[in-house]
């Protein structure tokens with residue numbers, strides 16, 4: 001399929017992960033993932049709006065063995081990519097889906113000649129922090145009581161992107 005990217009499985013046999021651009025057809029399932037991952041999930045309308053009207057948005061879905069397993073997205077603002085969401089269906093976590101999605105955002109950002117990617121993550125979200133650190137994101141600051149629901153602090157993380165030279 002056009003725009004599809006195949007990612008090699010992570011230390012597992014019989015697992016195939018495919019990442020492709022998110023479309024309106026994926027919204028219902030992505031909303032289910034949102035609800036299963038977050039106490040204050042994005043609404044279905046917000047997801048639709050992102051795809052239909054936000055020209056800065058770039059969203060991807062990941063399929064594991066044919067099932068929609070996760071999604072991630074960012075806003076490309078001038079020369080920075082602001083990662084808005086990364087979420088994987090709980091039963092499919094720990095199998096490489098989150099890694100495949102972050103790798104896709106990094107590739108998209110690099111091809112779009114962005115200077116850096118940035119995101120916020122809850123201080124207590126050790127799994128997500130570990131994922132981002134694995135891909136070279138570094139903590140650059142703390143936002144006190146950034147999360148309104150629990151008043152938890154958030155780490156601001158950045159990753160500088162490499163320039164690609166095209167011949």
Ligand SMILES: CC(C)(COP(=O)(O)OP(=O)(O)OC[C@H]1O[C@@H](n2cnc3c(N)ncnc32)[C@H](O)[C@@H]1OP(=O)(O)O)[C@@H](O)C(=O)NCCC(=O)NCCS
Nearest residue numbers: 037086087088093094095096097098099121127128130131
């Ligand atoms: C964070 C999240 C997206 C990671 O996705 P995932 O598919 O489970 O991640 P992967 O299987 O690709 O693992 C990537 C890395 O995350 C870390 N990780 C994954 N599962 C972990 C666990 N149970 N304990 C500790 N670290 C873990 C590891 O560093 C791992 O790399 P490694 O396998 O090379 O050691 C997923 O757990 C999730 O959706 N969580 C709920 C929503 C959320 O918190 N989103 C992030 C908001 S900022």
